Amino acid sequence: MSGPDLMDRMEEQATILGAKIETGIEIIKIEPTATFFKIHTKSQEYRAKSIVISTGSTYRTLGIPGEAELIGSGIHYCATCDGAFYRDKEVIVIGGGNSALEEGMFLAGFCKKVTIIHRSETFSADEIYTEKLETFKNIEVLLNKKPKEFIANSEGNFDKLVYVDNETNKEEEVKADGVFTFIGLIPNTKAFEGFLNLSQSGHILTKDLNQTSVAGVFAAGDCRFGAIAQVAAATGEGVVASYGIKKYLNK
Structure with missing residues (x-):
């Protein structure tokens, strides 16, 4: 099936299982506190005990006419x-x-x-x-x-x-x-500069169970350093991150 059709199917499944999906919201920064994270956006503030960053990447373009x-x-x-x-x-x-x-x-x-x-x-x-x-x-x-x-x-x-x-x-x-x-990919991680450890290319560095340099924050997909840039691999990384979240919250 096409990419958009696949995304619609995945969104439908996530919603059925209880996920709340909000689109068109730009993350400004993430602020850690003693007990939770504050996710600042242009319009409002979210709070979470754990976060998975899966912002993907953007194809690098030539920037020429046409x-x-x-x-x-x-x-x-x-x-x-x-x-x-x-x-x-x-x-x-x-x-x-x-x-x-x-x-x-x-x-x-x-x-x-x-x-x-x-x-x-x-x-x-x-x-x-x-x-x-x-x-x-x-x-x-x-x-x-x-x-x-x-x-x-x-x-x-x-x-x-x-x-x-x-x-x-x-x-x-x-x-x-x-x-x-094919001149490279640009990870969508600008909002996390200074908050997470990034590679020289701007990808999020992770360790066991896809945890980032900040405990409780995980990364999956093309924004993560070492990602394969295929939907099957990104989905698998999301599963790995979910196990990391479970382990973190159980502590």
Whole structure:
């Protein structure tokens, strides 16, 4: 089923089991007291004896013209989610790390052609990925190219990518049916800076049973350092955190 349908099913189940769900509320900060936590928002204050943070992450974007308008209309950030729409078609993959090459090779398994574009002269991916990449005949690599603009067709869908050759400084373009961007994820943890220990990338650091650096506060999903960024894994982490909560409250 689709991601939104799955979320609706999970929300329905949680509500049946007694959960109260409130949306559109921005967390400003969490304040610990001697007996509970105060969760400050723009509109009100919540109190809790324990907290699970599962704020997820946001795909890092290129920030170039045409990108925001074409998300979902030819521009994507998850090959396993949306790659099936491009069977026997041509796609572009932007990025040079492990994720970009892994997803590019995944797409090459059923796409007619995959063009990988990276802004540097060499890939930052591990050698095992770069060596495997050479075995694919339907993958073209364009290194040292900087994406400049996404162009739409008359129907409002992605048509081509304009990029700049860093060596010649000339603009060039490549046409394709779709684009997949893999340049990293930004964890949604800004509200917890100074309250929890975070990694250099901003992910929440956890230990046994997904407990954070603050006793009684747990983390699960893509906001947690070391997360796999798949819904099945995130769900499992939520289960682990629930056991951590039970152990904490029993004390």
